[in-house]
Amino acid sequence: MKLFLLLLLCLPxxxxxxxxxxxxxxxxxxxxxxxxIAANVGLMNTTQGASSNRSGFxxxxxxKPGTYTLVATFVGYQSYRKEITLSPGQDLRLxxxxxxxGLQLETIVxxxxxxxxxxxxxxxxxxxxxxxxxxxxxxEADVFRSLQLLPGVKASSDFSSGLYIRGGSPxxxxxxxxxxxxxxxxxxxxFFSTFNPDAIKDIQLYKGGYPAKYGGRLGSVLTIxxxxxxxxxxTGTATVGLLASRATIEGPIKNGSWMLSMRRSTLEPVxxxxxxxxxxxxxxxxxYDINGKIxxxxxxxxxxxxxxxxxxxxxxxSFADDANAILDYGNQTVSANWSHIFSEKLFSDFTLTGSRxxxxxxxxxxxxxxxxxxxxxxFSLKGDIEYYPDNDHKIxxxxxAGLITLKLKTRFDGDETFFSRTQSPYSSFYxxxxxxxxxxxxxxxxxxxxxxxxxxYLRLAPRASAEFKLTDDIQLQAAYGRYHQYLVQMMGGxxxxxxxxxxxxxxxxxxxxxxxxxxGVKTTPWRGYGLDVEVYYRTMxxxxxxxxxxxxxxGLDYADRFRFGEGYAYGLEIFFEKQIxxxxxxxxxxxxxxxxxxxxxxxxxxxxxxxxxxxxxxxRSNDIKLVLSYTLNDRWSSSVSFNxxxxxxYTMPLGRTAAIDxxxxxxxxxxxxxxxxxxxxxxxxxxxxxxFTRKGTFFGxxxxxxxxxxxxxxSHRNVWFNNYDLEExxxxxxxxxMLPILPNVSYTLNF
Numbered sequence: 001m002k003l004f005l006l007l008l009l010c011l012p013x014x015x016x017x018x019x020x021x022x023x024x025x026x027x028x029x030x031x032x033x034x035x036x037i038a039a040n041v042g043l044m045n046t047t048q049g050a051s052s053n054r055s056g057f058x059x060x061x062x063x064k065p066g067t068y069t070l071v072a073t074f075v076g077y078q079s080y081r082k083e084i085t086l087s088p089g090q091d092l093r094l095x096x097x098x099x100x101x102g103l104q105l106e107t108i109v110x111x112x113x114x115x116x117x118x119x120x121x122x123x124x125x126x127x128x129x130x131x132x133x134x135x136x137x138x139x140e141a142d143v144f145r146s147l148q149l150l151p152g153v154k155a156s157s158d159f160s161s162g163l164y165i166r167g168g169s170p171x172x173x174x175x176x177x178x179x180x181x182x183x184x185x186x187x188x189x190x191f192f193s194t195f196n197p198d199a200i201k202d203i204q205l206y207k208g209g210y211p212a213k214y215g216g217r218l219g220s221v222l223t224i225x226x227x228x229x230x231x232x233x234x235t236g237t238a239t240v241g242l243l244a245s246r247a248t249i250e251g252p253i254k255n256g257s258w259m260l261s262m263r264r265s266t267l268e269p270v271x272x273x274x275x276x277x278x279x280x281x282x283x284x285x286x287x288y289d290i291n292g293k294i295x296x297x298x299x300x301x302x303x304x305x306x307x308x309x310x311x312x313x314x315x316x317x318s319f320a321d322d323a324n325a326i327l328d329y330g331n332q333t334v335s336a337n338w339s340h341i342f343s344e345k346l347f348s349d350f351t352l353t354g355s356r357x358x359x360x361x362x363x364x365x366x367x368x369x370x371x372x373x374x375x376x377x378x379f380s381l382k383g384d385i386e387y388y389p390d391n392d393h394k395i396x397x398x399x400x401a402g403l404i405t406l407k408l409k410t411r412f413d414g415d416e417t418f419f420s421r422t423q424s425p426y427s428s429f430y431x432x433x434x435x436x437x438x439x440x441x442x443x444x445x446x447x448x449x450x451x452x453x454x455x456x457y458l459r460l461a462p463r464a465s466a467e468f469k470l471t472d473d474i475q476l477q478a479a480y481g482r483y484h485q486y487l488v489q490m491m492g493g494x495x496x497x498x499x500x501x502x503x504x505x506x507x508x509x510x511x512x513x514x515x516x517x518x519x520g521v522k523t524t525p526w527r528g529y530g531l532d533v534e535v536y537y538r539t540m541x542x543x544x545x546x547x548x549x550x551x552x553x554x555g556l557d558y559a560d561r562f563r564f565g566e567g568y569a570y571g572l573e574i575f576f577e578k579q580i581x582x583x584x585x586x587x588x589x590x591x592x593x594x595x596x597x598x599x600x601x602x603x604x605x606x607x608x609x610x611x612x613x614x615x616x617x618x619x620r621s622n623d624i625k626l627v628l629s630y631t632l633n634d635r636w637s638s639s640v641s642f643n644x645x646x647x648x649x650y651t652m653p654l655g656r657t658a659a660i661d662x663x664x665x666x667x668x669x670x671x672x673x674x675x676x677x678x679x680x681x682x683x684x685x686x687x688x689x690x691x692f693t694r695k696g697t698f699f700g701x702x703x704x705x706x707x708x709x710x711x712x713x714x715s716h717r718n719v720w721f722n723n724y725d726l727e728e729x730x731x732x733x734x735x736x737x738m739l740p741i742l743p744n745v746s747y748t749l750n751f
Contacts, residue, residue: 021086023094024059024344027052027072030097032250033231033257037202038126039074039098044081047439048391054225055303055339057347062390065090072096075579076128091344093300122465122477122520123210123534125150127203134629134639136689136709137192139243139744143203143224144185144193149625149641151573151588152207152534156618156648157720158687158738161192164618166208166536167569167594168219171489171502175222178293178307180333183357183376184500187287187313188243188265194311194331198237198248199261199291201227208536209479209518212430212446212463213384213398218485218514218540226293226307229257241746243267244287256296264288284316301341308334322366329359345389351382353402361499371411374501378404394434396446401427408501422504424454426486432463440469452486455506459484459513477520485512490546503546508559514540528580533573540567543596565598567613585628585640594619602677614677620685621646635696641689647682651675653724653731682722687739688713702751707744715741 027039035056042049043060046068052058065088072080077098086092125147132146144161147153154164162170175182177195185194206214206221214221227250234251246263265287275281293307312330319325336352357376362369380402387395403425410418432446446463465479486505505511520534547563550556571592578584595613602614624644631637652675691709698704717737725732 019065019088020061021063021065021088021090021092022059022061022344023063023070023084023086023092024057024061024341025093025095026056027058027074027096027098028056028231029077030099031230031232032235033252034201034228036074036077036098037225038204039072039077039096041070041072041096044069044071053347053386054223055347055349057339057341059344059347059388060391061345061388070094072098074098075126076101076130093344122467122479123206123208123518123536125205125207127205129197129200129203131627131629132197134637134691134693135627135641136639136691136711137744138711138739138742140192140241141197142192143195143197143200147203147205147222149588149627149643150205150207151575151590151623151625152536152571152592153205154590154618154620154623154645158718159720160190161186162190163220163222165205165220166571167538167567167592167619168540169489169616169618171487172217172219172485173222174214174217174220175224177224177309177333178226178335179223179337179351179382180335180353181355181378181380182309182331182333183355183378183502184329184331184359187289187311189313194289194309195224196246196248196261196263196289196291198239198246198263199226199259201225208516208538209465209481210463211444211465211481212432212448212461213396215400215428215430215448215450215461215483216485216487218483218512219538226291226309227259227261228295228305229259229293231257235751237748237750239746239748241266242744246289253294253296255298256294258294259292261291262289282315282317284314287311287313303337303339305337305339306335307337308332320365323364325361325363327361329361330357332356332358345387347386347388349384353380353382354378359499359501368413369411370413371409372499373407373409375407376404376502378402392436396432396434397430399427399429401425404504406502406504422454422506424452424504426450426452442467450484450486452505452511454486454504455509455511457486457505457511459511473524475520475522477518477522479516479518479520481516483514483516488512488544505544506558508557509544509562510542512540512542512544514538528578530575530577530579532575532577535570535572537570538568540569540596543567543598549600563598563601565596565601567594567596569594582631583628584630585626587627588623588625590623591621592619592623593621614679615649617649617678619649619678635694637693637695639691639693643685643687645685647684647719649678650680650682650721651677652680653726682719685718686716687711687718698749702749705748705750707746707748709744711742711744712739713741 027036028034029036037052037054037056039052040049041058041060048060048063050058050060063086065086067083067085070082070084078101080096080098084092127146132143133141135146137145142161144163147163148155152166156162156164163173165173175185187194202225204223208220210221229250231252236249238247239245244263244265248261250259267285271281271285289311291309293305295305297303310332315327317325334354338350340348355378359374362371380400382400384396384398405423408420409416428448428450430446430448434444436442444465448461451458461482461484463481468476470476487502490501490503516538518534518536523531525531543565544562546561553561571590574589575586577586594616596616597611597613599611602612626642629637629639654673654675689711690713691707694706696704717740719735720738721736723734723736
């Protein structure tokens with residue numbers, strides 16, 4: 001009897017499920033067949049809508065049978081609309097092809113309550129690859145240097161592509177290429193990143209408050225996806241530049257596509273000329289990247305893909321008659337993905353990943369050799385499942401499990417002086433619910449559980465974000481999250497990223513953790529314009545790094561080699577963007593404060609005093625960034641980039657004194673007298689870059705494009721750091737300056 005009553009209670013829900021309809025499918029580029037991530041889909045005159053996931057899949061469920069106009073939009077594409085009729089219980093499969101706006105003959109304006117404003121999550125920035133190629137760049141279009149133009153993202157110098165995001169160091173940003181971790185994504189001593197813009201489909205930066213799907217870093221997440229390849233026809237592009245040249249080809253296969261992209265440095269002729277007149281020019285220097293991807297559709301519900309990347313830097317330089325150094329480092333990644341659609345309500349994605357970082361620096365001085373090979377191997381399995389029970393909820397669950405191995409060895413004159421091999425399993429599991437409480441309220445809650453074998457640590461991290469649509473043009477947002485980090489990167493030098501090493505937690509070395517709080521307002525003051533304001537506060541606790549004051553760490557236990565500290569950061573970011581018209585671009589402003597503190601470091605004068613917080617070198621109070629692009633005519637366009645930032649923090653040397661330690665020493669030993677840690681500032685940084693682009697054809701066979709750029713147009717020599725002559729009184733300061741005015745020319749063919 002009880003079972004019969006229960007069945008009666010369930011009948012209305014069953015009847016509703018049978019009567020309601022749904023529509024789902026993939027959103028693609030009409031020209032190439034590439035899937036589009038985060039495209040918006042909605043039914044006009046309703047509140048029902050969705051956005052495409054990382055595989056380009058969307059799903060709208062619980063639709064009342066009837067006739068609707070379905071609308072799909074994506075930045076840079078013509079709006080799509082189609083009238084559909086849904087019968088009771090129908091699950092309509094509708095793949096949508098969006099036409100790039102360049103082919104649009106007339107403007108089509110549509111209105112949909114579910115799609116009046118592009119969906120923008122808090123703390124998230126999306127970077128278009130076309131912007132990367134247009135913005136004036138030092139020698140080469142670069143992903144990381146373009147990201148440095150965004151509010152909240154800082155650069156340490158003109159010679160570094162490192163990402164310092166909202167008070168975090170570069171190792172606090174998780175970098176994923178096709179869901180595979182990349183541990184040292186830099187070329188040319190860190191001058192620019194390893195990511196070839198011609199090979200990239202999508203770039204998203206989670207600056208803070210990121211969801212439960214991601215973890216393993218205290219600060220931020222950068223996700224990069226390679227192109228799938230053109231499913232319609234064979235195409236290619238080739239670019240010749242001053243520093244590097246690159247080429248990409250792609251095309252269709254039966255039920256799929258492929259893509260292959262290559263980039264290599266072209267500095268050898270320049271180095272050969274310089275070696276004739278200057279010393280200390282490398283005998284050999286080159287770097288290269290190779291990206292590849294192949295996709296195959298088993299059927300409309302099952303898709304397979306295999307992506308890979310390999311890149312290497314190699315430098316051989318003699319810095320004296322009997323001294324030579326070789327730097328050989330790089331990354332290799334591979335990922336195999338299976339996407340499966342169980343139904344219009346259930347989507348799954350499983351990925352096998354492999355990542356390797358290697359560094360083989362060596363030096364020979366007076367026939368004495370020094371070597372320091374360093375390797376990281378990371379293999380993992382990831383799974384993500386999305387369930388759409390109704391239009392109000394999207395439930396995501398997933399896992400990430402793997403094994404990481406770190407090897408570090410030191411050899412001196414052929415003898416091994418140090419060897420370390422750390423191998424640790426790791427795993428995580430998350431669950432997340434995106435709940436549309438009402439047409440104006442949205443709440444996302446999640447929980448992530450992570451574990452690390454080295455030290456047997458298990459941690460829980462709650463995440464939550466809320467969004468309130470105050471008006472059709474104003475969104476109020478808030479986010480909170482706890483984050484943990486089990487790895488830390490030790491920097492190997494001022495510019496050489498080939499000496500960087502990673503260290504893990506272990507017994508006595510707990511993982512770092514922190515909390516993030518973010519508030520935001522996203523507005524559309526006029527059609528085609530956007531104004532975003534965000535404020536954030538974050539804590540960093542149990543920060544661990546090798547203690548720089550240990551005289552000799554040999555023989556010490558692992559935990560005794562580290563020092564542990566804490567930190568915090570807060571700031572305000574303003575981002576104003578114009579997306580339509582001949583003049584497009586954005587203006588960003590950031591006010592931020594970042595502080596660190598470690599025991600027995602930065603003590604004030606006096607007994608029993610405690611360490612004080614100090615600003616790290618990448619703390620810059622004010623940042624202003626302006627990026628503009630103007631279309632002059634059908635052939636010519638121009639672009640401008642301007643940066644201003646508060647000067648970098650540094651510790652001021654005040655002088656020196658001499659001391660004799662009796663009875664062990666008979667000669668005085670110089671001791672440097674310095675001021676408070678990073679209490680001084682270098683002069684403010686500012687730089688203007690200008691570029692022009694001319695489009696044409698190559699003898700009518702292919703589209704062609706010239707780029708003419710002027711880096712540091714008014715030749716302001718920003719200070720990198722200071723050298724000090726302590727023999728003089730007062731001390732003489734000799735500033736070491738960064739880039740002078742530099743021209744840059746490149747030529748691109750699209751065929």
